[in-house]
Amino acid sequence: MASLLSSFRVDSLCGSNISSSRISAKPRAVLSRSNHMQIPYDLKQGQSRIFHKLPSGLSLEVLVQKGVVTEEVERRKDKNTEYPPLVFVHGSYHAAWCWAEHWLPFFSASGYDCYAISLLGQGESDTPSGSNAGTLQTHAGDIADFINKNVTSPPLLLGHSFGGLIIQYYIAALGSDQLREMKNLYPKLRGAVLICSVPPSGNSGLVWRYLFSKPIAAFKVTRSLAAKAFQNSLSLCRETFFSATMEDHIVKRYQELMKESSRVPLFDLRKLNASLPVPKVPDGFLDILVLGARDDFIVDAEGLKETAFFYGVPPVCVEAVAHDMMLDISWDKGAKVILSWLNDLGKKDA
Known part of the structure; x- marks a missing residue:
C-alpha cells in the first residue's frame, strides 16, 4: 500500500471587438521560435498566441481571444457594468489549448476578454531547469506577473484541477495573514472559479479514500496518471478524463x-503536499465559485465539498460531465453555470 501511495502521489491530478484600452499585451516575435510541442494546436478564428516574458527571462505561452460586443453587452455597459477579463489556468498534462477548444470562444462571445496561460514546462511555454516546473508560489507568481504587466482591471481567475490549487495559493497571497508579505506582489482579483480543483489539503485525502473505498479505481488512477498509461491506452x-460516450477520434486527438x-x-508532489494546506482566508474575502463534475474519475465528491467548505461557499456539481469539463462532450454545461454566476456578479456590481 505504501508503494502504491507513493507512486500515486505524483503530478497527476489535473486547459475582438472590445476596446484594447484595458489590455496591453506585449507579444514577443515568434517567427524564429521553434515549437515545443511536436503536435501543434491550431488556433481558432479570433484567437492569437502571445509570449509573456517573465523576470527570469523565460516566456509563458498565452492564448488570447477578445470579447465580442453584442447587443446584450452594450445593454449591460449602459448600466456601467464591467466585464472582468478572464484568465484560465490548466492542470497537469494540459496547456492553454484545453481552454481554447470550447470555452474561450464561448466566453468571448459573451463579451469577456479571455487569456489562457500555459504554465512553465507545458505547451509552448519555456521549460525551466530542474526536474519539475515549479512550486505553488512560483506558478502563482508567474500568473501574477502576467496580470500585473498586461491586465489593467482586476481579472477573474479560472483554474482546473491542479490549476485550481495554484489559484488557491494566489487567493491566499491576497488575503491570508500567513502570506501578508506577498500581498503587494499579487494584483487584486475580481473573483475565482475552481473547476474540478484539487482540494486545499492536496491530493492525499483523495488517495486514501480511493485506496480504502475504491481499490480498483485507485489502481486505475495510479496506472493512468502516475505511470502515464493514459498516453497509450485510449480506453x-x-x-480518466472524459465521458464514456466520447468518440474515439476525439479522445485520440x-x-x-x-x-x-x-x-x-x-510540481515535486512530495514537497507540495508537505507545504499544504494552503493558508485560509476569511469567508467572503473573494467571490468564489467551486464547481465539480458528477462523473469526475479523479476529484471525488468529498474533495469538492472540502474545497467549498474551506471557502464558505456551496459546491456546485454538474451532472453527466467528467473531469475535463472544458473538453468533455457536454462542455457547455459547466460553461453555462459559470456564465450565470458571472452574470450574477455583474448584477451585484451594477
Missing part, C-alpha cells in the same frame, strides 16, 4: 495533445 484516457503538453511535472 484509459477516456475513463486530446490524448495526443496531452502527450505533448507536459515536458516536466508541474
Whole structure:
C-alpha cells in the first residue's frame, strides 16, 4: 500500500471587438521560435498566441481571444457594468489549448476578454531547469506577473484541477495573514472559479479514500496518471478524463495533445503536499465559485465539498460531465453555470 501511495502521489491530478484600452499585451516575435510541442494546436478564428516574458527571462505561452460586443453587452455597459477579463489556468498534462477548444470562444462571445496561460514546462511555454516546473508560489507568481504587466482591471481567475490549487495559493497571497508579505506582489482579483480543483489539503485525502473505498479505481488512477498509461491506452484516457460516450477520434486527438503538453511535472508532489494546506482566508474575502463534475474519475465528491467548505461557499456539481469539463462532450454545461454566476456578479456590481 505504501508503494502504491507513493507512486500515486505524483503530478497527476489535473486547459475582438472590445476596446484594447484595458489590455496591453506585449507579444514577443515568434517567427524564429521553434515549437515545443511536436503536435501543434491550431488556433481558432479570433484567437492569437502571445509570449509573456517573465523576470527570469523565460516566456509563458498565452492564448488570447477578445470579447465580442453584442447587443446584450452594450445593454449591460449602459448600466456601467464591467466585464472582468478572464484568465484560465490548466492542470497537469494540459496547456492553454484545453481552454481554447470550447470555452474561450464561448466566453468571448459573451463579451469577456479571455487569456489562457500555459504554465512553465507545458505547451509552448519555456521549460525551466530542474526536474519539475515549479512550486505553488512560483506558478502563482508567474500568473501574477502576467496580470500585473498586461491586465489593467482586476481579472477573474479560472483554474482546473491542479490549476485550481495554484489559484488557491494566489487567493491566499491576497488575503491570508500567513502570506501578508506577498500581498503587494499579487494584483487584486475580481473573483475565482475552481473547476474540478484539487482540494486545499492536496491530493492525499483523495488517495486514501480511493485506496480504502475504491481499490480498483485507485489502481486505475495510479496506472493512468502516475505511470502515464493514459498516453497509450485510449480506453484509459477516456475513463480518466472524459465521458464514456466520447468518440474515439476525439479522445485520440486530446490524448495526443496531452502527450505533448507536459515536458516536466508541474510540481515535486512530495514537497507540495508537505507545504499544504494552503493558508485560509476569511469567508467572503473573494467571490468564489467551486464547481465539480458528477462523473469526475479523479476529484471525488468529498474533495469538492472540502474545497467549498474551506471557502464558505456551496459546491456546485454538474451532472453527466467528467473531469475535463472544458473538453468533455457536454462542455457547455459547466460553461453555462459559470456564465450565470458571472452574470450574477455583474448584477451585484451594477
